[in-house]
Structures are given as structure tokens and as C-alpha cells.
Amino acid sequence: MELIDHLALGMSVALTAQNLMYCFLGCLLGTLIGVLPGIGPAATISMLLPATFALEPATALIMLAGIYYGAQYGGSTTAILVNLPGEATSVVTALDGYQMARQGKAGLALAAAAIGSVVAGTVSTLVIAVFALPLSDIALKFGPAEYFSLMLLGLVVSVVLASGSLIKALAMIVLGLLIGIVGTDVNTGDLRFTFGIPELSDGIGIVVLAMGLFGLGEIMRNLEGGDHANAATSHISSLMPSWQDLKDMTAPILRGTGLGSVLGILPGGGALLASFAAYSLEKKISKSPERFGKGAIEGVASPEAANNAGAQTSFIPMLTLGIPGNAIMALMAGAMIMHGVQPGPGVMREQPGVFWGLVTSMWIGNVMLLVLNLPLVGVWARLVTVPYHLLYPAILVFCSVGVFTLSSSVVDLYLMCLFGAIGYLLTKLDCEPAPLLLGVVLGPMMEENLRRTMLLSRGDPMIFLQRPISAVLLGLTLVSALAIASPFIRRGRDEALAE
Numbered sequence: 001m002e003l004i005d006h007l008a009l010g011m012s013v014a015l016t017a018q019n020l021m022y023c024f025l026g027c028l029l030g031t032l033i034g035v036l037p038g039i040g041p042a043a044t045i046s047m048l049l050p051a052t053f054a055l056e057p058a059t060a061l062i063m064l065a066g067i068y069y070g071a072q073y074g075g076s077t078t079a080i081l082v083n084l085p086g087e088a089t090s091v092v093t094a095l096d097g098y099q100m101a102r103q104g105k106a107g108l109a110l111a112a113a114a115i116g117s118v119v120a121g122t123v124s125t126l127v128i129a130v131f132a133l134p135l136s137d138i139a140l141k142f143g144p145a146e147y148f149s150l151m152l153l154g155l156v157v158s159v160v161l162a163s164g165s166l167i168k169a170l171a172m173i174v175l176g177l178l179i180g181i182v183g184t185d186v187n188t189g190d191l192r193f194t195f196g197i198p199e200l201s202d203g204i205g206i207v208v209l210a211m212g213l214f215g216l217g218e219i220m221r222n223l224e225g226g227d228h229a230n231a232a233t234s235h236i237s238s239l240m241p242s243w244q245d246l247k248d249m250t251a252p253i254l255r256g257t258g259l260g261s262v263l264g265i266l267p268g269g270g271a272l273l274a275s276f277a278a279y280s281l282e283k284k285i286s287k288s289p290e291r292f293g294k295g296a297i298e299g300v301a302s303p304e305a306a307n308n309a310g311a312q313t314s315f316i317p318m319l320t321l322g323i324p325g326n327a328i329m330a331l332m333a334g335a336m337i338m339h340g341v342q343p344g345p346g347v348m349r350e351q352p353g354v355f356w357g358l359v360t361s362m363w364i365g366n367v368m369l370l371v372l373n374l375p376l377v378g379v380w381a382r383l384v385t386v387p388y389h390l391l392y393p394a395i396l397v398f399c400s401v402g403v404f405t406l407s408s409s410v411v412d413l414y415l416m417c418l419f420g421a422i423g424y425l426l427t428k429l430d431c432e433p434a435p436l437l438l439g440v441v442l443g444p445m446m447e448e449n450l451r452r453t454m455l456l457s458r459g460d461p462m463i464f465l466q467r468p469i470s471a472v473l474l475g476l477t478l479v480s481a482l483a484i485a486s487p488f489i490r491r492g493r494d495e496a497l498a499e
Helices: 002-014 017-035 040-048 057-082 088-102 106-139 144-161 166-180 198-202 206-225 243-265 271-285 298-313 315-320 327-338 346-350 352-383 392-407 410-428 434-456 468-485 487-498
Strands: none
Touching: 002 017, 002 106, 002 352, 017 040, 017 057, 017 352, 040 057, 040 206, 040 327, 040 392, 057 088, 057 106, 057 298, 057 327, 057 352, 088 106, 088 271, 088 298, 106 243, 106 298, 106 315, 106 346, 106 352, 144 166, 144 434, 144 468, 166 434, 198 410, 206 327, 206 392, 206 410, 206 434, 243 271, 243 298, 243 315, 271 298, 298 315, 315 327, 315 346, 315 352, 327 434, 346 352, 392 410
């Protein structure tokens, strides 16, 4: 009964005219940047953070969330029609979706992706609503020691699940932690790593860092690759699947939804890991795995359900525990902090309208995506033919204006350019920038909770082991660290990522 009351409160917030408009805008922008390769939700959310300052917290979060899960939906359209995934999560969808389009089944592939996304979005939002209350109750028992241990666990697990070299992922975490301590020491008031630049006394802003890494960095990387242009599928068949098609896609959608819902909660998980894992699962359990890569409907329905479910359940640790699990959630946490909302268990009790309004808006947004996108598949397909060199000047101007409006500081523009160059260099070195962003967001909070714990214990580090929850979390951290060091587990991880 309590859950129904909370959902009713959320609907009363989400169904206001302003929030409906911004939910629609977020879904539309998300679909657009999902369709266009080389931009991505991280860069878009980074660019739009300054534009949300004038909005209410719930309205801003509803729009930014719509961009995130809308991008998962939009990426599948061009992956199916022109074999050009707009989002990394849609790479798997292109394997079978484009083959279906070449066989004259483009409409069926688009319908499978749409149905999978809507079912997964509905179920995963229900998962958030059901598990949010017990998780927030547990989080209320956390003190500074438990929070430090939890954040440490999150960083270590994100290293395990990161693609590419473990050493490089670990280096990115450490670099992020170092960037996060730039500024004024909260206890002593001393300046740290400011190099005599007064503008750095407040630290390096998350928006400046994100716009550089994901905005300018992506521009440079995509310009190097040249413009993309593929011939769109000329004919889109009927979007209405047959009863047999519905039967064939039902089980894969449910499996993808379940797998994505679980993987989305894990630190470093989310939509990308979920889509790859779902495709691998369907191929392994199929009686005819040779069909995959040649137009199997399961290869479209399951990954699309998984990436949508993973995108939405990744909100759970950020909203209930205050721990962002991936780069997008780190940006969302930054957006909440900028609007005076502290991510964590207090959100649900102190600002229930914000929390439940965001949750219920996901249901509304998924319906909007279905109604909005299927009639516009032809328009989205034609957008891919727009040369990228016509897009990047607008992106560059938008980034620059957004950063300058934050504090009217030219130093922030220089920092954005610096982090853009660093982001480009990281991609050339095969280093993921996402762990770096997690380190920057979690670093100050980890330091604050570590110092609080040591003050309370009068400098005795054994307090981390004397508190049961903290001890369990540190034990899990140790197990994860041993998993990183184990050659057998590392080999299995590398094989799974390669597949």
C-alpha cells in the first residue's frame, strides 16, 4: 500500500504539463543523439547540465534521464537500417538487425527492438520502485566507515568490469581520485594542487571535466575517423509482428530484461555490459546458434531489452546509496548536487517528489519513445547521412557557452580544452575515461568519509573491521581485488569481453 502511495505521488509530479514537456524533450534529444554516431548521452548530458540550472530539480532530472534511456532506443534504429550503431550499446543489435533488414524484415527488427525496450523499461522501473525502499532503509544504517568501504568496493568492481587493460582502468581510477582532491581542504582550509590559480580553489567542476572528456574528446576522435555515410534501407516492411514472431521474441525479451536489470545495478555495469551479456546468453542457449549473425530475431530482441533495463536499473545505487555505477550516473549525481539534492537515502525521505517523480517518469518516457519513434524511423535513418563536419562546430560552441556560463571563468574554458586533449589521448592509448570520471565524483566523498571515520575512532583504522557492514564490504573488496590478480579469472574476463 505504501508503494502505491509513493507511485501516486510520483505520477502527480511527472504528469504536470512542464514535466511532461521536458520528459518528451529528453526522449526526443536522446533518440536524436542515439541515432547520430559519435556524440553519445555522456557528451549530451554534459552539455545540457548548465541549461538545467533554471529548472526545478525534478524537471531537470526527468529530462536528463530521458536523454539517457532515449539514447539506448535511438541507437537501434540506425543499427538496424544502415548498420551504423549510433550508441555503443547498439553494436550487438546491428549484428542481426541489419541482416534482417537486408532480408526485407526491417520492420520486424524495429518492432522487436521497440517491444523489447518498452517491456524492459516497464519492468526495470518497477524493480527500481520495489527495491528502492528496502535499499534506502539499509543505507540509513550506514555511517562514514560503511560509506567509505562501499565506495572503495564500487571503484574496485568498476575496474573488474571495465573493458580493456585492468592496469589502465586502475590508473584511470587513481588519476580521477587525484583530480578530485584539487581545491581547498575542507578540514584545514589549505589549498591543494591549485598551482597558484585562484579559480582552482573550489576544485575542478564535474561539468568542465565531462565536457572536455566526452564532448571535445569525442569531436577530435570522430573527426579523425572522417564522415560516415551508409545507404539506408530503401524499404521498411510492416511494423506489426505476427503471432509467431511475438512467440519467438517473448522469452528472449524476458531473459534480456532480467539479465539487464541485474547487471545495471553493478558498479561499472549498465546498458553496454548488459547488451553484450544478453546476446552471448541467447547464442549459448539457442538450439541453432549458427543463425546468430544472419538475422536471428533473438539477437535483436534480447540485447535491446537488456540495454534498456540496464540503463534504468543503474539509477538504483545512485539514488538509494549515492554511489554512481557508471559515467552517466556520475553526471546525474553531479546534476543532483548542483540542484541542491544530495544523492543517497535522504532523497526519498527529504524530497520524495523528486525521487518518485523521476521513477514514474520512466514509465511515461518509455511510452513516449514507442509512440514517437516508430513513425519517424525514415527520418532518423536520413539523419545519419548528415556529414559530421557540419555538426561539430555547433557542439563546440554549445560546450564553450555552457562551461563559461557556470562561473564566467576563462580558466574553465582552458580546462575544458585541456581535458578534451586528455580525453583524445586516452582513447588513443585505449584507456577508458569513464573510470576517471567515477574517481573524480567519488574521490572527495571517499576522502570526507575516511577522515570522519578516523576522527570518530581517534585515528584507529580497526574501526573499519569492527563495524560489521564495513567489514563485509571490505571483504567483498578484497575478493574483487584477488579476482583482478587471478590469472584464471582475468583470462575468463578477457575472453568474455572479446566475445
